[in-house]
Structure formats: structure tokens, C-alpha cells
Amino acid sequence: MAIVLRFVDAKGMIQERFLDLVHVTDTLSATLKTSLWKQLSHYQLDVKKIRGQGYDGASNMRGEWNGLQALVRYECPYAYYVHCFAHRLQLALVCASREVIPIHKFFNKLVFRINVVCASSKCHDELQKAKAEEIKTLLEMGEIKSGSGLNQVGTLRRAGDTRWGSHFNSVCSLIDMFGATRAVLQGIVEDLSHTTFSQRGDADTACDHLESFEFVFILHLMKEVLGKTETLSQALQKKSQDILNAMELVSSTKANLNEFRNNGWETFLSKITSFYVKYVIQMSDMKGLYTSTRYRPRKPDLRVTFEHYYRVDLFTSTLDKQLEELNSRFDENAMELLTLSSSLVSKEIDVDKICLLVKKYYPEDFTEQEITLLQFQLQNFNFEMPTNTILSGVSSIADLCKSLVET
Incomplete structure (x- = not known):
């Protein structure tokens, strides 16, 4: 356990110093608290003068009743806990959304698909060529306008669990390159002379996932969710922190997500419906009964529609996880x-x-x-x-x- 102290010295200067690295037998909050108190007492520091504490997002640290911050507050009521602002918010929100099983599977499929398409320089060249052809066709049809800086040919971006905002960029790049990605995957499947059975099998699996209603639904949902939290995430990673501005951003981000949760379903559904029409993807009948081996309703005789599954079990549940994470970090x-x-x-x-x-x-x-x-x-x-x-x-x-x- 690393112990770092932040304090005001006799000259009024705020100092931050690494104090000690302590071996602990386990990570239970009680063990951490005992070790912390022992070290502070060793250096003759009065624990009653603690006026703040901050840790990462682990439950044994931030738990409201039995976490380390709660145990410290029990003896030092003015040691108010503030979640570490430097902790990467968007990565934490991605982890929170992954608690919804289809979202977790979506990110695994996203990584797999990008790896298949960008496996070689040849596939990458084919991807950019397909995107350039798509832009040319849209310009001829008058659906997009030409101009300086417009219609750039991009590429797919990989998401990384240690890179800030990479998941948002990865989702946006796939939406932008959706048609080109599908064309490359279909090309790999049909190219019998220059590809192996393994490459064709992976491409066929990736193409099936790409064209599924659920995958495209979650793709757009994560773009909305991560897009609404991007500004706050970027603000919190700044070295010089404007606390008041950060708190206002927290409040506005919560309100934005809550408004989207309560009143954004119809607008969101119409937006992705137009996407399905554009790329000729078969859309599920929202009034039809939803059946899946992984979906087990609370009662054997309870049957739900596709709309219930997508609206309640995906849309609402994912947004609830985001709001729950934000509320726990910024109470x-x-x-x-x-x-x-x-x-x-x-x-x-x-x-x-x-x-x-x-x-x-x-x-x-x-x-x-x-x-x-x-x-x-x-x-x-x-x-x-x-x-x-x-x-x-x-x-x-x-x-x-x-x-x-x-x-």
C-alpha cells in the first residue's frame, strides 16, 4: 500500500510527498486502515488533523459503510472523501457498462472485428480504398458536400484499457467506416485464392456480428453514452483543475444522461433505424416476442418483446450503470x-x-x-x-x- 500525504507547510505552500510503501497481508479495508494508522503514528502524525482522503474506485476503498474511507471518517469526521479526479473516468464508465452482459460481449466483438480487418497492410489498404469509393459515390449522389478538410479517409481505431477516450474513438471510427468494413470482410470471405480457411472463417464470423441488429444497436448506444461523458472526462484529466467548472460539468453530465434515459428512447431508435435502412440491415420486429437462450425472465411464464429487451435490458440498464458510477464518484x-x-x-x-x-x-x-x-x-x-x-x-x-x- 502506497501512502502519499498532501499538506500545507508553514509558508502556506501546498506540498505532496510520498511517505511510505507498506506491505499488507490482504486488501481488506480493516487491514489497510490498521497499517495506515500504524505508519502515521510511527511518524508522530496526529490523525485527528486529517481533513481529506482520496483513493481509486475499488469498493474496499470507497465503500460507504465498511470501506477504508468510512473507517477513517469514523475516527476523523472531517476527513472528507473525494474520489481521485485523476482516475480515468471513461475507462471506469466502460467497465461499469460491461456489467451488462451484452455490452461486455459487444466490446469483445469490437476488438475481434478490428483485428480481423486490420490484420495486414493489404486489408488496411482495401479498407481505405473501399471508404474512398463510398465517399465518391455519396458525392455523386449529392448526399454529402465536398470542401477543404471534409470527407477524410480514416481507419479503424483500437480501444485500449489504459488509453483515455480510446473506446469512444474506436466506436466512432467503426460507425464512420461501417460500409467499408463490411465490404472488406465480405471480400476476405469471397477471396478463395489469397486467404486461408481460418481467415475466411474469422471474417465470416465478424461480418455476421457486424450485420446483427443487437451489435449495431449497442454500437450507437455506446457512442451516445461515451460522447455525453467525453467533455467531463477530458476536463478531469487536466493537470490544473478548475474545481467549480468540474463540479458544474458533473451536474450537467448527470442531467444529460438522465434526460437521455427518461426521454431519449424514441429519438435514439429513429436515428439507428435510418442507419439500418442506409446499410440494408434487417431490423427486429419490436412488437415480436424476444427469445434467447441467454435471456431468462424472472418467471417461467413471462415473455417479453424485442422492444422490452432493447429498451429495458440494454438501453435503460446501461444508462443506470453510468449514473450509478457517476453518483458513487461524485456524491x-x-x-x-x-x-x-x-x-x-x-x-x-x-x-x-x-x-x-x-x-x-x-x-x-x-x-x-x-x-x-x-x-x-x-x-x-x-x-x-x-x-x-x-x-x-x-x-x-x-x-x-x-x-x-x-x-
């Missing part, structure tokens, strides 16, 4: 704490917000008299700040800590 208390704290570095401090921050989150750090006096001190601070050359240049909490010591 309301953490968001309010960060939002209130960010008001310390605005051009004019919001007195009411800082007083709320003190009363709600740090009441034992202040006496009743200090809380009463704080409101007037903050008012004086707002009058002095514009004329003070050091205070007026403050743009972050780190700058504020340093300038308060200097002044």
Missing part, C-alpha cells in the same frame, strides 16, 4: 464541499457560502465566537482584497494559502 456532499471551497478564490468571496462551509462541514474547528466573527472578517477581506497586490492576484486555493501567510 452530493463531496460536490457541495468542493463547490463551497472554490468560492474562496473568486474575485469577491461569497460570505454566506463560506459561513455555510464552516457551520456544515467544520463546526468543531471554530468556536461559536469565531463563527460569529467570521462573517465580519470576510466582509473586511472583500474590501481589502482589490487594493492588496498580493491578494488580488490569487487564482487558486494554493495561491490563497501562500498569500494569507505572506500578509
Whole structure:
């Protein structure tokens, strides 16, 4: 277990230091907490002064009742937990969506298909040639316009579990290259003289998956989901973090996903229906009974339609997993704490917000008299700040800590 401390030194500078690497017999939260407390005591650090903690997304770390953060909060009520912003959000959201079995199988098929199509430079050349022919045909039909920077011939992009945003790029590239990809796969199947039985078999399997209703449905669903969270993901990976902007993005992303979940089905279905028509893919009868060996309804006599399966078991379930992951990473208390704290570095401090921050989150750090006096001190601070050359240049909490010591 790696222990890193973040603290403010005597000069008001925020420091971050690696403290120790501790061997633990297991990763139970109780074991981690015992080891952590032992090391802090060894270095004569007062655990009561802990004012924050952050870990990755593992349940033994972030668990609300028995996770490490909960055990620390039990002894240090002001050690508020904020999920590590540097943790790659989109990769976590992909993992969350994979808890829906068809989504997990979709990503496996996606990787397989890209590997088949991009297995050789010859296949890659055929892919780009097919895309160029498709663009030429669409231009002649007047369905797309020509111009500088338009109609670029791209390629398929591989998704990687360690690359930020790669899954979104991979999904978008396949949608853009869908027709060309299908043409290349069909070409491999029909080329008896230059391909092996193994290559033809893989291509035929990949083509069957590509033309299936379920695969195309999930392909577009993941584009919508990952696209709606892309802006937040990019914002959270910035080295310099604007907390207030990040919290606003969290709220807007949650609202966007929730709106899509509750009211976006009809629009989404019409969008992918036009895609099926464009590429002549057979669409399932949404009113027909859905039957599958992997689908086991809760009751033996319960039969569901295709619409129920795609809307409830895929569309709604996937979005629920995304919202659940976002809510666990950015709970309301953490968001309010960060939002209130960010008001310390605005051009004019919001007195009411800082007083709320003190009363709600740090009441034992202040006496009743200090809380009463704080409101007037903050008012004086707002009058002095514009004329003070050091205070007026403050743009972050780190700058504020340093300038308060200097002044």
C-alpha cells in the first residue's frame, strides 16, 4: 500500500510527498486502515488533523459503510472523501457498462472485428480504398458536400484499457467506416485464392456480428453514452483543475444522461433505424416476442418483446450503470464541499457560502465566537482584497494559502 500525504507547510505552500510503501497481508479495508494508522503514528502524525482522503474506485476503498474511507471518517469526521479526479473516468464508465452482459460481449466483438480487418497492410489498404469509393459515390449522389478538410479517409481505431477516450474513438471510427468494413470482410470471405480457411472463417464470423441488429444497436448506444461523458472526462484529466467548472460539468453530465434515459428512447431508435435502412440491415420486429437462450425472465411464464429487451435490458440498464458510477464518484456532499471551497478564490468571496462551509462541514474547528466573527472578517477581506497586490492576484486555493501567510 502506497501512502502519499498532501499538506500545507508553514509558508502556506501546498506540498505532496510520498511517505511510505507498506506491505499488507490482504486488501481488506480493516487491514489497510490498521497499517495506515500504524505508519502515521510511527511518524508522530496526529490523525485527528486529517481533513481529506482520496483513493481509486475499488469498493474496499470507497465503500460507504465498511470501506477504508468510512473507517477513517469514523475516527476523523472531517476527513472528507473525494474520489481521485485523476482516475480515468471513461475507462471506469466502460467497465461499469460491461456489467451488462451484452455490452461486455459487444466490446469483445469490437476488438475481434478490428483485428480481423486490420490484420495486414493489404486489408488496411482495401479498407481505405473501399471508404474512398463510398465517399465518391455519396458525392455523386449529392448526399454529402465536398470542401477543404471534409470527407477524410480514416481507419479503424483500437480501444485500449489504459488509453483515455480510446473506446469512444474506436466506436466512432467503426460507425464512420461501417460500409467499408463490411465490404472488406465480405471480400476476405469471397477471396478463395489469397486467404486461408481460418481467415475466411474469422471474417465470416465478424461480418455476421457486424450485420446483427443487437451489435449495431449497442454500437450507437455506446457512442451516445461515451460522447455525453467525453467533455467531463477530458476536463478531469487536466493537470490544473478548475474545481467549480468540474463540479458544474458533473451536474450537467448527470442531467444529460438522465434526460437521455427518461426521454431519449424514441429519438435514439429513429436515428439507428435510418442507419439500418442506409446499410440494408434487417431490423427486429419490436412488437415480436424476444427469445434467447441467454435471456431468462424472472418467471417461467413471462415473455417479453424485442422492444422490452432493447429498451429495458440494454438501453435503460446501461444508462443506470453510468449514473450509478457517476453518483458513487461524485456524491452530493463531496460536490457541495468542493463547490463551497472554490468560492474562496473568486474575485469577491461569497460570505454566506463560506459561513455555510464552516457551520456544515467544520463546526468543531471554530468556536461559536469565531463563527460569529467570521462573517465580519470576510466582509473586511472583500474590501481589502482589490487594493492588496498580493491578494488580488490569487487564482487558486494554493495561491490563497501562500498569500494569507505572506500578509
